[in-house]
Amino acid sequence: MMQRFKAALLQRRNNLHIHSLRFLNQYHTRNLCSLPDTAITDEVDNQVLVEGKAWSRTAILNRPSVLNCLSTAMGARLQKLYTSWENNPDIGFVAMKGSGRAFCAGGDIVSLYHMINAGEYLGLTGQKLNGAEMISCGLATHYAHSSVKIVGPFLCFNHLCCLYKIVLPPFFPQKLALIEEQLGKLDTDDPSVIETSLEKYSDLVYLDNISVLHRIEILDKCFGHDTVEEIIDALESETSKTNDAWCISTLRRLKEASPLGLKVSLKSIREGRFQTLDQCLIREYRMSLQGISNQVSRDFCEGVRARMVDKDLAPKWNPPSLEQVSKDMVEHYFSPLSKSEPDLELPTELREAFT
Structure with missing residues (x-):
């Protein structure tokens, strides 16, 4: 099984030309074939830790040196963990958090x-919302003063549409510990019970x-x-x-910004207003893989190079202007993936409606 898993990872990297992305090689790629199976398993397990209590589980992203940036292996482990927890009737509550100062680089984008x-x-523009703005927009449900920016999402597996995000700005770690302790004691996925638990530690917040x-x-x-x-x-x-x-x-x-990226983003946002959550996730999955495939443009890699690798903040976009971005270029990002890379599969039939 592990040999097949390694082969699948290597094939995926070859198909998407990920080996050409210097920033990925620099931060978290390794030659899996040079490692024994046990070493691979141990490394991946350490990148996603698990805390378990009677009725709850917490997945902890554990790559603080790269702001807990997700890797393919981490995603596979999370999927395995979530599947096992979802199928376990004795687990009513699941939380996710990041070790260190960050939740997940790029993973908390809404x-x-x-x-x-x-x-x-x-x-x-790539601008961000602060805690008060997230509360006002309905993107976060609760606000509590603490040393961590965002802890979550918290998911009730019997109500997968029920999502809680707690915004936690300045330093007050004791409250965060109390929140985690309280949530860890939950033996139900009843949204009203979860809501009541979170309300105990919520603070009022106002827009600047x-x-x-x-x-x-x-x-x-x-x-x-x-x-x-x-x-x-x-x-x-x-x-x-x-x-x-x-x-x-x-x-x-x-x-x-990237001219091509601007047009792709605008189309995605406009389409998303008329789509279900599942449709939005599938569309963004396509966009992400098409973006790193370099088939139309290397702008994604170039942007990461300019901002995170060389840090010269001088990306060379291709195409360099909005006028040179064709409709076909934009449409490619929304097209189905190749046969070797199937679309995102979601367990829609396992979900219960929640209103």
């Missing part, structure tokens, strides 16, 4: 498909005066257009009239 125009703004959510009117005005070109034109017009600092910084971010 797609805001149902927020009119705010999704476009965040998706195209400089929050982008106070700029909804101008945000709608600029990001409500049909194309990236029209959005940029609107921002340039607003900037020339107001010389507003937010408009200036937002415009700069858009002009620094």
Whole structure:
């Protein structure tokens, strides 16, 4: 079984040309064939730790040196763990967290498909929401002061649509320990019980005066257009009239981003508003694999190189301008994967509806 697993990993890497991504080689790839089966198993097990209590389990991402960035092996182990826990009637509650200071580099990104125009703004600029903004938008359910930014998601396996995210900004580790202890004692997946447990440690939080959510009117005005070109034109017009600092910084971010990436992101956000969660996950899975396949462009690799490897912040995008991005280039990111790389399979039939 392990030999087949190794072979599958190597084949996947070859198909997607991952060996050409210097940043992946630098951080977490190794020659699996040079390691005995036990060494491979031990290494993967150590990257995802498990804490177990009577009625609950906690999966801990354990690669703090690279901000707990997910690898293929970690994903496979998580899938195995979640499948076993979901099929265990004696486990009512599951949590996930990251060791060290980060939850998961790239893994806590939330797609805001149902927020009119705010999704476009965040998706195209790469800006982040703070804890108060996440609460206001409904992306987080509870806020508690602590040393960890985000702990979660917390999933009730008998209600897989029920998702809790606790936002935990400044330093107060005692409260985090209390939250984990309280959740670890749960012997039910009843959402009302979980809600009551979390409410005990929640704090009220309010938006800062400089929050982008106070700029909804101008945000709608600029990001409500049909194309990236029209959005940029609107921002340039607003900037020339107001010389507003937010408009200036937002415009700069858009002009620094990958032209192809901007158009792919905008299409994804717009399509997501009319799709189910399963459809959104499948679409983003396709986009991710198409992005690292380098078949249309190497912009994903180039962006990582410029920001995380060489850190020169000077990516060379291809195509270099919005005008040179064709419709076919964008559509490729949403096309079905090759026969050797099947689409994402979701256990839809195992889910119970939750409203």
